[in-house]
Amino acid sequence: MAIDEKRFLADLHKLREFGASGVGKGVVRPAFSDADTAARRWLSSRMQEAGLQPHFDPVGNLFGLAQGPSLLMGSHSDSQPEGGWLDGALGVIAALEIARASDRPISVVSFQDEEGRFGVTTGSAIWSGGLKLSDADALTDHAGTTLAAARASMRNLTQGFVDPGQFTGFIEMHIEQGPSLDTAGDLIGVVTDIVGIRDMVICFEGQQNHAGTTPMHLRRDAFQALSLFNSEIATRFQNVVTPQTVWTIGHVDLHPNASSIVPGRARFSMQWRDQDSDRLMRMEQIIRETAQKIADRSGMALSFGPLLGLEPVAMDKSLQKRLETGAQRVAPGKWRHMPSGALHDATNVARLMPVAMLFVPSINGISHDFAEDTSEDDLIAGLRVLEIAAKS
Amino acid sequence: MAIDEKRFLADLHKLREFGASGVGKGVVRPAFSDADTAARRWLSSRMQEAGLQPHFDPVGNLFGLAQGPSLLMGSHSDSQPEGGWLDGALGVIAALEIARASDRPISVVSFQDEEGRFGVTTGSAIWSGGLKLSDADALTDHAGTTLAAARASMRNLTQGFVDPGQFTGFIEMHIEQGPSLDTAGDLIGVVTDIVGIRDMVICFEGQQNHAGTTPMHLRRDAFQALSLFNSEIATRFQNVVTPQTVWTIGHVDLHPNASSIVPGRARFSMQWRDQDSDRLMRMEQIIRETAQKIADRSGMALSFGPLLGLEPVAMDKSLQKRLETGAQRVAPGKWRHMPSGALHDATNVARLMPVAMLFVPSINGISHDFAEDTSEDDLIAGLRVLEIAAKS
Numbered sequence: 001m002a003i004d005e006k007r008f009l010a011d012l013h014k015l016r017e018f019g020a021s022g023v024g025k026g027v028v029r030p031a032f033s034d035a036d037t038a039a040r041r042w043l044s045s046r047m048q049e050a051g052l053q054p055h056f057d058p059v060g061n062l063f064g065l066a067q068g069p070s071l072l073m074g075s076h077s078d079s080q081p082e083g084g085w086l087d088g089a090l091g092v093i094a095a096l097e098i099a100r101a102s103d104r105p106i107s108v109v110s111f112q113d114e115e116g117r118f119g120v121t122t123g124s125a126i127w128s129g130g131l132k133l134s135d136a137d138a139l140t141d142h143a144g145t146t147l148a149a150a151r152a153s154m155r156n157l158t159q160g161f162v163d164p165g166q167f168t169g170f171i172e173m174h175i176e177q178g179p180s181l182d183t184a185g186d187l188i189g190v191v192t193d194i195v196g197i198r199d200m201v202i203c204f205e206g207q208q209n210h211a212g213t214t215p216m217h218l219r220r221d222a223f224q225a226l227s228l229f230n231s232e233i234a235t236r237f238q239n240v241v242t243p244q245t246v247w248t249i250g251h252v253d254l255h256p257n258a259s260s261i262v263p264g265r266a267r268f269s270m271q272w273r274d275q276d277s278d279r280l281m282r283m284e285q286i287i288r289e290t291a292q293k294i295a296d297r298s299g300m301a302l303s304f305g306p307l308l309g310l311e312p313v314a315m316d317k318s319l320q321k322r323l324e325t326g327a328q329r330v331a332p333g334k335w336r337h338m339p340s341g342a343l344h345d346a347t348n349v350a351r352l353m354p355v356a357m358l359f360v361p362s363i364n365g366i367s368h369d370f371a372e373d374t375s376e377d378d379l380i381a382g383l384r385v386l387e388i389a390a391k392s
Numbered sequence: 393m394a395i396d397e398k399r400f401l402a403d404l405h406k407l408r409e410f411g412a413s414g415v416g417k418g419v420v421r422p423a424f425s426d427a428d429t430a431a432r433r434w435l436s437s438r439m440q441e442a443g444l445q446p447h448f449d450p451v452g453n454l455f456g457l458a459q460g461p462s463l464l465m466g467s468h469s470d471s472q473p474e475g476g477w478l479d480g481a482l483g484v485i486a487a488l489e490i491a492r493a494s495d496r497p498i499s500v501v502s503f504q505d506e507e508g509r510f511g512v513t514t515g516s517a518i519w520s521g522g523l524k525l526s527d528a529d530a531l532t533d534h535a536g537t538t539l540a541a542a543r544a545s546m547r548n549l550t551q552g553f554v555d556p557g558q559f560t561g562f563i564e565m566h567i568e569q570g571p572s573l574d575t576a577g578d579l580i581g582v583v584t585d586i587v588g589i590r591d592m593v594i595c596f597e598g599q600q601n602h603a604g605t606t607p608m609h610l611r612r613d614a615f616q617a618l619s620l621f622n623s624e625i626a627t628r629f630q631n632v633v634t635p636q637t638v639w640t641i642g643h644v645d646l647h648p649n650a651s652s653i654v655p656g657r658a659r660f661s662m663q664w665r666d667q668d669s670d671r672l673m674r675m676e677q678i679i680r681e682t683a684q685k686i687a688d689r690s691g692m693a694l695s696f697g698p699l700l701g702l703e704p705v706a707m708d709k710s711l712q713k714r715l716e717t718g719a720q721r722v723a724p725g726k727w728r729h730m731p732s733g734a735l736h737d738a739t740n741v742a743r744l745m746p747v748a749m750l751f752v753p754s755i756n757g758i759s760h761d762f763a764e765d766t767s768e769d770d771l772i773a774g775l776r777v778l779e780i781a782a783k784s
Binding site: 368 | 472473508534569587589601602603604605606609610613615618620623635636639640641642643644646648649650651652654655656661663735757758759760761
């Protein structure tokens with residue numbers, strides 16, 4: 001049976017109705033939100049129609065299981081607080097279409113909280129044994145909700161964890177989320193490896209005080225400590241990073257966050273990514289040393305949250321070869337090997353079985369944004385490469 | 393009739409029950425909150441018992457009016473999001489006690505939103521004509537609520553604006569909110585002038601993007617622009633400021649504020665204070681130039697909110713003299729002249745009539761914090777100085 005491109009695109013557009021932002025094709029579908037759970041219920045009905053056995057595990061990962069040993073395909077259907085319609089969703093819907101069309105057994109998965117409301121690729125991290133459920137349950141989102149409380153909302157849907165032994169390997173199709181393919185005019189990226197990531201919450205605690213009567217030299221202003229930390233690590237990183245290394249302070253929470261009060265506390269996220277584990281560790285040392293130096297110098301209390309992260313992972317050579325074969329047939333001369341700067345569930349699944357990844361272009365490299373998009377021709381090209389890989 | 397110190401302290405402690413934080417003696421009583429409105433209702437009943445005519449004006453300023461021409465005393469009963477029990481409240485309750493005890497006509501006032509939920513000393517600014525009600529109605533708090541919406545909640549209590557012509561002058565007693573009196577062991581500060589203040593919201597808008605796939609050199613990270621702005625103004629200010637000058641970035645709002653997303657927008661508060669208007673203006677030029685330079689350099693959109701502020705104000709010499717007489721009698725050799733680094737309603741009232749101010753010590757100089765406090769002996773010393781000033 002051949003793949004049905006119209007059905008594939010129709011399902012993709014149907015999925016973005018869950019949590020539709022009303023801005024472009026964007027979606028607001030963070031893990032365990034009402035929109036996310038509704039989308040997973042719809043996906044499970046689609047899996048059933050495709051002859052797969054739907055199965056929610058205790059953390060909300062949704063599997064569509066084929067009979068006997070099978071190749072697993074998929075990604076995640078949760079989104080960032082402001083997400084694009086394809087990020088994750090594309091890999092899940094493409095896997096569903098391949099499962100329908102393939103004469104070989106294909107199972108489908110939509111992992112939970114890949115976008116890290118609670119941690120980093122939380123659902124696949126727990127399933128793969130990279131994160132203990134008991135530890136994960138204590139993780140909180142920025143509003144202070146625990147994962148334990150969030151996943152309790154799906155209790156009526158969930159069963160036990162799925163045995164990974166039934167899967168022969170995992171292939172994840174995803175948008176690139178960067179500018180490389182789009183600017184080069186290539187249609188397909190065959191991933192060679194996925195960069196590692198570290199993520200940590202840091203908190204400076206100084207002295208909250210009156211913004212008019214506290215002389216500058218007597219202040220212990222937590223925002224000033226954050227600003228100084230930000231500029232000093234940038235300087236110290238210059239000696240260790242490569243052009244591919246990235247780091248981000250994306251979340252900042254000042255207390256009490258009022259214009260007439262010297263901020264007494266600054267809690268913020270520090271995230272860094274690189275292909276080399278040693279470099280990630282050297283950056284961690286710089287981060288801890290610099291924060292400690294600033295805290296000591298400015299008389300502040302300093303605390304670090306748990307270090308979350310994933311190691312860099314190389315893709316499986318034989319699965320990668322099957323994707324290369326497909327890429328060469330579908331887009332001769334218009335595909336490339338490339339690393340993934342973004343983190344993916346495949347990183348976790350690699351603990352359990354051989355994994356490979358396939359990228360399609362992101363227009364202007366935009367992602368994690370309502371404006372994220374990919375041409376439908378490119379989406380279909382990716383689907384066809386996946387079909388060939390599933391057959392070979 | 394003599395002042396009743398026990399009644400004065402009992403009223404002070406009663407007032408802190410409205411919005412009690414449960415942490416020390418702290419209060420959470422921002423303007424127009426349920427706790428603030430309940431406190432004002434209680435104050436108006438106390439004014440009535442004292443033989444004063446309670447009167448809420450359209451912005452929630454509460455007056456207790458004596459018959460005929462009178463001296464006005466008071467301060468404000470709203471608090472910061474995390475406030476102390478005395479800030480503002482002390483001046484209102486002290487005025488109430490003086491009005492009860494004095495044989496001369498004393499009127500009492502509790503101004504609304506001195507702490508600037510919507511602007512800067514909003515209630516007295518509007519009453520004094522420094523801020524037009526129609527302009528003020530459009531001001532919003534950090535949650536986006538307008539003053540118009542907030543004051544509508546008190547509509548059933550309010551009457552017209554009070555005619556300032558009936559007041560012969562205004563005396564405001566307040567805690568110092570700084571360390572000077574406490575460290576010097578002085579009991580009383582007679583204020584010579586109040587510093588000027590400027591307050592403005594600034595917003596950098598760059599490009600929200602994926603924190604893993606967007607190379608550092610291609611980012612337009614709004615937090616990085618804020619951090620750079622913060623360090624560059626500190627450098628440029630060195631040529632302009634005095635040891636008394638202060639500036640604060642106390643409120644920061646990143647968007648979308650997620651650890652895996654390069655922040656696309658940073659909206660923050662910039663506040664600066666000094667005794668000299670020209671210096672305040674030179675600092676404004678540096679702020680605008682520096683922000684524009686950074687926005688141009690990093691390809692960001694830049695916007696400035698309305699510039700809120702108050703000019704430096706000198707206290708009235710003859711009212712000041714009456715406070716000096718009281719201070720010399722109550723605390724011979726243990727009082728001083730001093731400027732006010734904090735902003736007060738007296739700054740606005742000075743547009744309408746002669747004003748003077750009296751400070752009592754703040755323990756460790758702490759204020760705008762639940763830990764703010766002053767010894768009861770010092771509170772009573774201040775009350776006695778106020779009594780003498782009212783008689784002389």
